[in-house]
Amino acid sequence: MSSANMDEALAIVAHGPLSAGQWKLESVVPRAIKDDEVLVRVVASGVCLADVHFGDVAQEKIAQNPAIWYPRVLGHEGAGYVEQVGEAVRGVKVDDAVLLTFLSCGECYNCLDMHPAYCIHxxxxxxxxxxxxxxxxxxxxxxIGGAFFGQSSFASKALVKERSVVNISSANVTEQEMQILAPxxxxxxxxxxxxxxxxxxxASDEVAVIGVGGVGQSAIxxxxMVGCKTIIAIDRMPSRLRLAKSLGATHTIDTSDPAMDLVAxxxxxxxxxxxxxxxxxxxxxxxxxxxxDFVRVHGKVLQVGLAGxxxxxxxSMSDHMNSGKQIIGCVQGDSVPQEYILQLIDWFRHGKLPVDKLVSLYPVADYQRALDDMREGRATKPVLVWPTQKSEASSVSKI
Structure with missing residues (x-):
């Protein structure tokens, strides 16, 4: 472990539930870097509902859940530049451009079989x-906690586990592009x-997506991109359905009418x-x-996210057996991020993956507005833009 890192950083710290007004933008100091970590100057951080789910739980409900606690820094869609590397790190060097992703152990049978999204830990x-x-x-x-998804990227300086780092230097992205690519x-x-x-x-497939927020629009x-014959976007927010149509949905279904028979x-x-x-x-x-119910016989049902x-x-077992349908849990697209994210960047560069249509940029000081806009459907994928090092001190003083 190297000597202590006393560089001051700016972070959104969850001292308690978001809905109780207990998230605060404040100055913090990261601890010393560990051998398997990278210190990243964060340029931008995507906002995901998982950040809200794990940062908006009342104190009286968290006693039995080791994943819910305060104070901590959340955030798990970071983009930035390497400032320091631990002694055991081999995949990146200082000044490399990186995107941040989920963490896996690297040692279980699924990690060794190139399915880190399904790491048993x-x-x-x-x-x-x-x-x-x-x-x-x-x-x-x-x-103050960190290492959420191995990164806690709601901070201008993040201590990131190496397995959560994707080196994108070979893609020659600009800092402005990194703001768009953070998610x-x-x-x-x-x-x-x-x-x-x-x-x-x-191309011959017909598909449907229920819920076209950031994940759903990405699926659209x-x-x-494949050219699926039918692409049905299903949501209760007209703004999201309009965006889905612009991204390639062939049909949209507004579920705001409770009497509608969606399956029919x-x-x-x-x-x-x-x-x-x-x-x-x-x-x-x-x-x-x-x-x-609306997937055809021998079709596939993918499920991501959890409402509760x-x-x-x-x-019933009888219905499931005779239908031949598959129910498949979907985690992180079953990707190997260090490979797949570079493919996503290539698709973006060639106009096949217009991520910029999903993204709305917000100065980090406006994080509450970004969260409100996401909840109300005014923004599909908010991205918080962090101040540069030169402007960081003045930004803190105004908060």
């Missing part, structure tokens, strides 16, 4: 985090990978057959069940 690696990664500027609070590390690779890697959709783009509508659009592949990004039990721990599948 995925939950503890990504959600538990680590206390004491940051200290308050006054030195009084030395227990590739989670939301975009999850959505695109669902169709391109897990389901391996073809992947289906359009999808089947009508597909000549009564149903779709080959459905992707539910909401995790809402009733919607997930409907996605199973009580949600279950309520399908």
């Amino acid at each position: 995925c939950f503890s690696c990504n959600f538990h985090g680590e206390p004491g990664v940051y200290a308050g500027r006054d030195g009084k609070d030395s227990a 590739l590390g989670c939301g975009v690779q999850t959505g695109t990978g669902a169709f391109s890697r897990i389901a391996d959709v073809r 783009m992947a289906a359009a 509508v999808v089947r009508k659009l597909t000549g009564g057959r149903g779709v080959h592949v459905s992707l539910d990004t909401t995790g809402v039990q009733t919607l997930a069940r409907q996605s199973w 721990p009580e949600a279950t599948w309520d399908i």
Whole structure:
């Protein structure tokens, strides 16, 4: 371990639930770097609902959940430049451009079989985090946590586990492009990978996506890139449906009418057959069940996200067996980020993956507005832009 790093940083610290106004933008000091870590100057951080889920739980409900605790820095879609590397790090060097992604152990059977998204230690690696990664500027609070998804990128300087780092220097991206590409590390690779890697959709396929936020829109783009015959976007927000149409959806369904029979509508659009592949990004039990109902016999049902721990599948064994349908849990698009993210950048560069249409940029001081806009559907994928080192000190003083 190297000597202590006393560089001051700016971070969004969750001292308690977001809804109680206990997230604060403040100065912190990162601890000394470990051998398997990289210190990254963060340029931009995508905002994902997982950050909200793990940072908006009331104190009285967290006693039995080791993944929920305060104070901590969240964030898991970072982009930036390497400032320092630990002694055991081999994949990056100082000044390399990097995107940040999920963490895997690298040693379990799934990691060794090139399926790190299904690491058997995925939950503890990504959600538990680590206390004491940051200290308050006054030195009084030395227990501020980090290492969320191995990165905690809601900070201008992030201590990142090497396995959460993707070296993109070979792609020669500009700093402005990195602001757009920050979400590739989670939301975009999850959505695109669902169709391109897990389901391996073809041009002759008919597909449907329930919930077209950042993950769902990314799946729409992947289906359009393949040229799927029918691409159905399903959501209750007209703004999201309009965006999905511009990204390649052939049909949109507005679910804001509670009397609408979603299964019947999808089947009508597909000549009564149903779709080959459905992707539910909401995790809402009733919607997930409907996605199973409107998938054709021998089709695939992909599920990503979770609306609550009580949600279950309520399908009889007889129906499941005779339908030949597959229910597939979808995590991070089953990607190997160090390879797949470079592919995503190439698609972006060639106009096949218009990620810029998803992204809305916000100065980090406006993080609350970004969260509100995402919740209300005014923004699909908010990205927080961090001040440069020269302007950072003045930015802190104004908060």
